[in-house]
Amino acid sequence: MTTERPGAGDTGASESDETTAPDPASNGTGRGRTRLAAHDLGHGFGNGAVLEDISLAVEPGEILAVVGPSGTGKTTLFRLLAMFERPDEGTVEVGDDDVWALPEARRLAVRRRVGMAFQTRSLFSTTVEENVSYGLRVRRPWSARVREAVEGLFGREEPSETVEDALRTVGMFDKVDRDAGSLSAGEAQRVAIARALAPDPDVLLLDEPTSNLDPRNTAAIESAMRAARDRGIAVALATHDMQQARRVSDRTAVILDGTCIESGPTARVFESPNDDRVRRFVEGKLVY
Amino acid sequence: MFGLGDLNLTYLVSITAVSLYVSTAAVALSAALGLPISLAVGFRDFYGKSVVTSIISTGMGFPSVVVGLVVLLALSRSGPLGTFDLLFTPEAMILSQTILALPVLVSVSLSAVQSVPQDLRDAAFAAGGTSTDVALLVVREARYGIVTALLAAYGRAISEVGSVLIVGGNIVFSDSTSFTRTLTTAITVEARKGNIETGIALGAILLALVLGVNALGARFRDRTPGRNGRGR
Numbered sequence: 001m002t003t004e005r006p007g008a009g010d011t012g013a014s015e016s017d018e019t020t021a022p023d024p025a026s027n028g029t030g031r032g033r034t035r036l037a038a039h040d041l042g043h044g045f046g047n048g049a050v051l052e053d054i055s056l057a058v059e060p061g062e063i064l065a066v067v068g069p070s071g072t073g074k075t076t077l078f079r080l081l082a083m084f085e086r087p088d089e090g091t092v093e094v095g096d097d098d099v100w101a102l103p104e105a106r107r108l109a110v111r112r113r114v115g116m117a118f119q120t121r122s123l124f125s126t127t128v129e130e131n132v133s134y135g136l137r138v139r140r141p142w143s144a145r146v147r148e149a150v151e152g153l154f155g156r157e158e159p160s161e162t163v164e165d166a167l168r169t170v171g172m173f174d175k176v177d178r179d180a181g182s183l184s185a186g187e188a189q190r191v192a193i194a195r196a197l198a199p200d201p202d203v204l205l206l207d208e209p210t211s212n213l214d215p216r217n218t219a220a221i222e223s224a225m226r227a228a229r230d231r232g233i234a235v236a237l238a239t240h241d242m243q244q245a246r247r248v249s250d251r252t253a254v255i256l257d258g259t260c261i262e263s264g265p266t267a268r269v270f271e272s273p274n275d276d277r278v279r280r281f282v283e284g285k286l287v288y
Numbered sequence: 289m290f291g292l293g294d295l296n297l298t299y300l301v302s303i304t305a306v307s308l309y310v311s312t313a314a315v316a317l318s319a320a321l322g323l324p325i326s327l328a329v330g331f332r333d334f335y336g337k338s339v340v341t342s343i344i345s346t347g348m349g350f351p352s353v354v355v356g357l358v359v360l361l362a363l364s365r366s367g368p369l370g371t372f373d374l375l376f377t378p379e380a381m382i383l384s385q386t387i388l389a390l391p392v393l394v395s396v397s398l399s400a401v402q403s404v405p406q407d408l409r410d411a412a413f414a415a416g417g418t419s420t421d422v423a424l425l426v427v428r429e430a431r432y433g434i435v436t437a438l439l440a441a442y443g444r445a446i447s448e449v450g451s452v453l454i455v456g457g458n459i460v461f462s463d464s465t466s467f468t469r470t471l472t473t474a475i476t477v478e479a480r481k482g483n484i485e486t487g488i489a490l491g492a493i494l495l496a497l498v499l500g501v502n503a504l505g506a507r508f509r510d511r512t513p514g515r516n517g518r519g520r
Contacts, residue, residue, distance in 0.1 A: 084410065084413065084414075108418065111416065115415070118407060118410065118414075120407045122405075122408055124411070124412075125429055135416050138412075138416050138417045192411070196414070199415070199416060
């Protein structure tokens with residue numbers, strides 16, 4: 001597990017790497033997993049910088065909580081990590097690949113090792129099963145996709161084992177045939193996470209996945225995060241919920257004003273933070 | 289030729305066939321041209337985009353007789369398309385109806401494409417979709433709006449009178465079969481001649497066709513999943 005402090009260099013490691021990452025090859029999936037790292041990221045949108053000099057990494061088999069108040073740049077950071085856009089400064093690396101130095105076809109292959117679920121409702125207007133299988137379908141050759149579409153006109157097939165497994169992870173397999181539009185917000189978020197999990201990514205990015213959800217759905221999503229971690233997936237969670245970060249994460253990075261000001265094992269960051277602003281923030285005394 | 293009362297069925301059937309052929313071909317052509325335009329404009333931000341969308345919207349109000357006149361000039365012997373010898377043929381009518389239907393189709397489908405939330409495009413991208421996959425997803429999400437665009441374009445085409453009268457010539461052969469006479473142009477002719485029964489029959493067929501096409505669209509909308517809103 002690694003969470004870099006700004007200026008920690010390009011190794012992805014920081015002085016606070018006390019805990020040992022699980023063996024990436026021992027995730028039970030039969031293949032090694034990959035880390036995701038950001039080095040010296042800076043980004044802005046015209047009105048000045050949103051992110052400045054952020055370095056962090058999430059390793060296989062860990063949950064990294066990226067905490068900070070709303071509007072501090074967590075979503076922008078996660079969009080950069082998911083390769084939605086190129087950062088103004090710094091690099092994003094998946095394994096040993098600097099993703100923006102790769103040719104487009106290779107970057108697509110790398111991007112497909114990273115799954116993401118969003119804060120907002122983002123299910124497609126179709127069934128739960130088709131939502132979850134979307135990532136699998138787009139990875140198939142066009143000939144297979146056309147054949148499946150034609151076969152789909154003549155009858156419905158049973159959900160694949162992969163889809164079933166992803167839906168069971170979030171406790172939604174009983175609703176596999178439901179229309180996605182009929183799901184509650186919490187159910188929809190669980191399906192969105194199943195969609196991100198179905199292609200068996202190496203990295204799972206979750207941007208405020210439980211904001212405004214009830215405790216039951218929140219618990220189901222936290223359970224899915226732990227299950228993903230246990231499968232060796234590197235899970236990064238953006239949240240402003242301090243209690244959730246403490247409950248589920250192995251490491252925590254604190255972002256204030258677009259900069260990562262402290263990172264390390266979650267217990268240490270919450271119980272004895274090095275930075276005074278972090279101490280006040282985790283104690284709820286730093287109001288934004 | 290055979291009749292049913294005072295109605296000439298050969299006449300009615302051939303006119304209906306010409307109307308269906310011309311309007312369906314025009315809408316198919318409009319869709320082939322218009323949907324890529326909608327996607328291109330809807331997906332990209334570029335300088336002058338608002339001007340382009342304004343021009344497209346303005347096109348919905350093109351007076352059909354003006355379009356007919358322009359097509360007439362273009363297809364006439366001395367016009368730029370005169371060598372194709374299309375004037376007073378169904379194909380000339382298809383061309384003029386395409387010009388009339390295209391702005392309607394582009395404008396309504398563009399609105400549908402732009403109404404697909406950015407969150408869904410992001411979700412498709414994050415799930416590993418390429419730009420083509422994201423575009424297909426947007427088309428799928430906008431399918432109800434696109435069907436509405438097709439229906440609106442069909443309605444504009446099949447109910448059109450002025451331009452098809454100018455470029456088609458409203459021609460009927462001596463055996464009462466239509467060459468370029470459509471339901472709308474036939475109604476004007478029959479009403480002017482005082483053949484009210486025939487005019488009413490033609491009007492009923494026209495309304496039935498429009499109703500049938502809209503019923504097909506409604507059936508498509510009702511049968512597809514994902515229509516139960518975005519939350520409960």
